[in-house]
């Protein structure tokens with residue numbers, strides 16, 4: 001089966017690859033994707049042990065319908081190739097490449113995945129890639145990265161490394177991230193893949209977290225990387241349409257059906273124009289509501 005590009009990825013939860021207790025049941029918290037980390041949350045001395053642990057977790061634990069992502073070490077480290085081999089063999093759905101800076105970085109990962117799909121008899125093209133951009137160079141090359149491989153399901157921004165590369169730090173308003181978030185989003189949309197926002201490290205600051213989620217939803221992101229189960233419910237809530245939004249979407253679809261019956265492409269609903277983009281947004285609202293199993297109060 002080819003890699004699933006259009007599934008919902010509102011929350012992608014990091015799990016350090018050297019922490020067996022967090023690894024046993026992360027799916028019970030309801031993330032759309034779980035992401036085992038072999039990169040920056042694992043120190044050098046534990047890289048091989050973490051790979052072994054994540055391999056066995058993927059082979060032996062039933063994570064249900066949740067998407068299984070593994071953040072591997074880059075290929076220019078001594079661990080990258082072995083990480084990809086083990087994770088492809090173990091049945092990971094997606095390989096997340098950190099610190100992607102060029103299209104060549106993604107193409108190299110694509111080639112290694114292809115080699116191990118063949119070696120282990122896994123259907124060619126079934127393992128996806130998510131590229132994380134964490135530097136100025138990566139942002140400058142965002143569109144080339146986004147179109148570098150048919151395996152790409154999405155791109156993510158890694159703000160902690162990104163602001164370090166920029167020689168600044170993160171502010172509550174995210175001023176320093178605004179341009180990068182927008183450029184990544186444009187590249188992802190132009191390539192037809194998902195755009196994921198970065199982690200929010202202050203896990204006890206729920207108000208600040210909610211503000212950031214509202215911001216990235218308004219910018220157009222599909223979801224966010226998270227680091228703690230407590231961050232899942234607020235993202236899902238904010239990405240779930242309100243009852244008023246659902247009601248409006250249903251009225252839009254009724255109005256456009258009526259317009260089509262009259263041979264019109266545009267119609268007015270309570271004084272507002274309804275045309276194809278409005279209909280597309282209404283369909284997306286209903287899709288999000290369907291997946292969320294309902295709506296939130298307006």
Ligand SMILES: CC(C)(COP(=O)(O)OP(=O)(O)OC[C@H]1O[C@@H](n2cnc3c(N)ncnc32)[C@H](O)[C@@H]1OP(=O)(O)O)[C@@H](O)C(=O)NCCC(=O)NCCSC(=O)C[C@@](O)(CC(=O)O)C(=O)O
Pocket residue numbers: 013014015016021022023026037040041132134156157158159160161162197198199203225227228229230
């Ligand atoms: C933040 C904290 C220490 C808080 O600890 P706390 O102790 O306050 O947690 P509590 O809430 O009390 O936990 C309650 C219960 O949930 C369990 N539980 C907690 N977290 C869980 C989890 N993640 N998965 C499953 N289970 C979990 C826990 O075991 C307990 O279970 P139990 O004992 O059974 O009740 C902890 O969450 C944690 O370590 N998070 C992962 C951190 C991580 O992965 N960092 C690396 C990725 S970022 C990066 O690299 C930067 C980046 O690259 C990013 C980019 O690219 O986007 C860039 O550049 O920006």
Ligand SMILES: [Mg+2]
Pocket residue numbers: 040098134158160161
């Ligand atoms: Mg990082």
